[in-house]
Amino acid sequence: MIRAHAMRLFRTQGYEATTVQQIIDEVEISESTFFRYFPTKGDVVLTDDFDPIIVAAFRRQPGDLSPVQALRGAFLEAFGELQPDEVAEQSDRMQMMLAVPELRAAMLEQFAAAMRLLGVILAERAGRRPDDMAVRTLSGAVVGAAMAAMFAVIDDPHADVSKLLDEAMSHLEGGFIL
Amino acid sequence: MIRAHAMRLFRTQGYEATTVQQIIDEVEISESTFFRYFPTKGDVVLTDDFDPIIVAAFRRQPGDLSPVQALRGAFLEAFGELQPDEVAEQSDRMQMMLAVPELRAAMLEQFAAAMRLLGVILAERAGRRPDDMAVRTLSGAVVGAAMAAMFAVIDDPHADVSKLLDEAMSHLEGGFIL
DNA sequence: CCATCAAATGAGAGTAACTATCAAATTGAG
DNA sequence: CTCAATTTGATAGTTACTCTCATTTGATGG
Numbered sequence: 112m113i114r115a116h117a118m119r120l121f122r123t124q125g126y127e128a129t130t131v132q133q134i135i136d137e138v139e140i141s142e143s144t145f146f147r148y149f150p151t152k153g154d155v156v157l158t159d160d161f162d163p164i165i166v167a168a169f170r171r172q173p174g175d176l177s178p179v180q181a182l183r184g185a186f187l188e189a190f191g192e193l194q195p196d197e198v199a200e201q202s203d204r205m206q207m208m209l210a211v212p213e214l215r216a217a218m219l220e221q222f223a224a225a226m227r228l229l230g231v232i233l234a235e236r237a238g239r240r241p242d243d244m245a246v247r248t249l250s251g252a253v254v255g256a257a258m259a260a261m262f263a264v265i266d267d268p269h270a271d272v273s274k275l276l277d278e279a280m281s282h283l284e285g286g287f288i289l
Numbered sequence: 290m291i292r293a294h295a296m297r298l299f300r301t302q303g304y305e306a307t308t309v310q311q312i313i314d315e316v317e318i319s320e321s322t323f324f325r326y327f328p329t330k331g332d333v334v335l336t337d338d339f340d341p342i343i344v345a346a347f348r349r350q351p352g353d354l355s356p357v358q359a360l361r362g363a364f365l366e367a368f369g370e371l372q373p374d375e376v377a378e379q380s381d382r383m384q385m386m387l388a389v390p391e392l393r394a395a396m397l398e399q400f401a402a403a404m405r406l407l408g409v410i411l412a413e414r415a416g417r418r419p420d421d422m423a424v425r426t427l428s429g430a431v432v433g434a435a436m437a438a439m440f441a442v443i444d445d446p447h448a449d450v451s452k453l454l455d456e457a458m459s460h461l462e463g464g465f466i467l
Numbered sequence: 468c469c470a471t472c473a474a475a476t477g478a479g480a481g482t483a484a485c486t487a488t489c490a491a492a493t494t495g496a497g
Numbered sequence: 498c499t500c501a502a503t504t505t506g507a508t509a510g511t512t513a514c515t516c517t518c519a520t521t522t523g524a525t526g527g
Contacts, residue, residue: 219397255433
């Protein structure tokens with residue numbers, strides 16, 4: 112309920128223009144309760160649980176694919192599983208995260224976490240250790256390329272992120288031919 | 290003066306334990322003045338002017354190198370130009386940025402800016418447009434790999450970042466062989 | 468139906484980063 | 498020295514977030 116009301120307020124008045132006070136008035140709870148569920152105002156927008164879906168899709172990929180190919184496939188599958196309304200909601204959230212400085216900043220934690228997670232599953236697949244610098248570099252490069260795809264949406268708000276992401280993965284896959 | 294005193298306080302008492310009030314007491318200026326020079330407390334630690342040095346080094350690289358090779362060379366040169374005390378200071382700042390959640394979060398803006406800048410100089414070198422997805426992906430991958438090198442320092446605080454960065458670049462350069 | 472007890476909620480007071488406004492002081496050019 | 502521009506300061510907010518402790522809720526066993 113908190114998230115639903117908050118997101119509605121964010122959409123109508125903007126994120127920064129909406130105070131926590133307004134949210135708790137709307138939901139009719141106390142400030143204490145709000146912060147008990149969301150440690151920060153930003154968490155209302157930032158939190159989601161997509162990681163497990165992508166990890167599962169990655170583990171399902173055939174073993175003869177290269178790591179980048181497997182990731183590419185996993186992303187395609189994970190995005191494909193989303194319902195249209197879920198896609199719209201995710202897109203909403205992403206636009207907001209990109210547009211609001213405070214939220215953008217907080218995204219770094221997500222990216223760092225994604226690198227760690229990616230390191231673990233890549234290491235598992237390749238039979239290496241997660242702290243292997245080759246594993247770290249690949250994780251970093253993949254997440255960096257994904258970030259680049261997200262940022263591209265800033266310049267072209269109508270772009271399809273999943274398509275951009277796939278394109279980025281294809282460039283990674285093919286080596287960098289500039 | 291503000292930066293010097295602030296950094297000293299941060300080092301001795303910790304970043305979060307140090308309030309802006311303490312800093313302005315130390316430097317004997319008003320709160321207004323502090324925030325006029327540093328829009329946020331974090332900017333005291335985050336701000337630096339290394340980009341131009343790296344860009345210059347990149348532009349100096351021979352034209353027959355691949356983009357990643359040229360970058361690798363540029364990083365090596367730029368780091369090589371630093372005096373020992375400057376290296377120590379940079380290392381200090383980096384440890385602090387990695388350790389303090391608030392500062393870590395703010396780093397994303399720096400990384401995003403680095404991607405944009407890298408996009409511009411890579412595009413210039415390759416005769417492409419900065420919004421070319423191949424350019425964006427390479428910029429993203431390079432910055433992502435650099436992030437991975439930084440994060441590796443969290444696990445091993447004694448590690449040499451410039452060496453890790455070079456290692457990461459060499460992995461990028463050689464394709465990802467996992 | 469009631470007593471009990473843990474978990475959830477709320478109230479209230481406080482902190483610290485940041486903003487806005489406007490007056491006072493300082494500086495520097497002529 | 499003078500005047501104007503720039504820098505600084507004082508003051509009074511706003512808002513996110515924390516802490517502590519009292520109150521309420523709701524599930525469970527008798």
